[in-house]
Amino acid sequence: MSEPLRVFIADDEAPARERLKALLGDIAAEVPTALAGESANGIETLERLPAAAAHVLLLDIQMPGMSGLEVARHAAGLERPPAVIFVTAHDRHAVEAFELAALDYLLKPVRAQRLAAALKKAAATGPVEPQRLARAAGTAREYFSVTARNRITLVPVREVLYLRAEHKYVTLRTRAGEHLIEESLVHLEREFAGRFVRIHRNCLVARAAIRGFERAAGEADGEPRWEVLLEGVPERLPVSRRQWHAVREAIAEARRG
């Protein structure tokens, strides 16, 4: 017999967690498990998960603070991410998305046999690629996550002033400081199209953070060079010649609307 599967349970309703624990007990002969931890909302899940060394995460979708789908996307950044089994009472929207992305999910009330089958499958296939989770989520995240020394730090998207690509990392700039994330600027631009605007080949700026534009000294190829001034931080960001018209139009449109 191999070592027991470490299962982490995330659900905001206490009786629902009780139920899952009872079922894990019932199927122990078929699928031996150990409880790796529990949590009652999305943020708490991400706080406790890194230290729990869980193989499988049983994750409720409708939780206060952060939806289960977003929790799964951040958990995927862990060094050893758990396999995720979503649990939902009734969420047609999510169920359709899971079917499309071929993600495993259980419907409440959960049956022991379905749970055993899902656990076996999860143990065999392991964690899901983040891209598939992103596709199932369909909407933009509310947080960026930085995983360092097996700890997940969450940075609210609305606090980010700009994103700048450097080598294989992207720097997130907030008023308080900087963070490095390992994502592609192209994907970020697509996910957060409404919030950030591209001003340069390597830079996206939050529309709401733009204070104005100023002409920089000198010219490039006989045309004036422009820089973006930001709310709350002193640095200026150069606007590339190619992006200048698009940026100016996007900002004017935002100001009008």
Added chain:
Amino acid sequence: MASISQNPRADGLPDFRNLGVIARILVAVNMLAFAAALAAYPDLAAAVQAYVRSAALVEPVLIASLAALWLAAPWLAPLPYAAGGVAVLALVALLAAGAHAMLGELAGASLGRTLAFALASAALILAWLRLRERAFSPALAEARLAALQARIRPHFLFNSLNAVLGLMRREPRRAEQVIEDLAELFRALLTDGRSFVRLGDEIALLERYAAIEQLRLGERLRLTWELDAAPVDALLPPLVLQPLLENAVYHGVEPAAGQGEVRVRIERRGERVRAVIENTLAPAPEGAGHPHRHGSGMALENVRERLALFYDAEARLETASADGRYRVEIDIPYRSGAS
């Protein structure tokens, strides 16, 4: 027991004490009087003059008829439709003849013309109200069906069943209680929605529902009841309060990271019953991160529609959102079901 239509029976006279019916009669008679004036005088100015002159006779008869019908409503209601119609026409003719004897000079109309106009208007309006009633009956059935679908929120059902299962081994007695509460709730949800219920029973249902939510959400849900001034004998349509409480929990408490508060206040104010359900608002998510939390308007629209079917213009439903709180207020006429 009163029923959902404006008639006490499916196929009777209109309810002459209903504000909506009274308003429709007022407007219709005046439109008919103006149409008659237009028919008699092709010139618009002359027609307006004739209409104003005729008003001296039309309005007193109209007001007197409405007053008489208001008083006679309890006796008219049990009559079969034909007999009731004849009684209404006789009453109107009598009042018209009386008014003509007193005011006929002023309006310059013959007794024959006066009676003919009064009887024709009364018959036309009766027929119109009956047609209207019939036209709306299938809508009643449909609205009831739509109401039923909106009221059983699958999210609530499956989560409650799951909670019972979670409770069953450790606290079997409490699990039993929850199933009893669920059964009671579903009995109310599945009964014919056409009869009025006593407020006392509706409050008991609210408490059953709240007990289930309390079990699921624990201390995240803080409920305050202010029911000391609630007239438990008052009659109201079934399940107009429960969906509002469910909405408050679903939108105010479930998505909140911390504690959410819901306050229920029901009171009688003179001849009106007022119910207020208030909840703290969960901080709105950035962007469209929670698509499943949309569509809040459905339960509300449903209750609004049913109030209109039961009370026509005599009920109010208002919503307001301020200072981090969302508030729904219902105001309906007080009718006692004590007898």
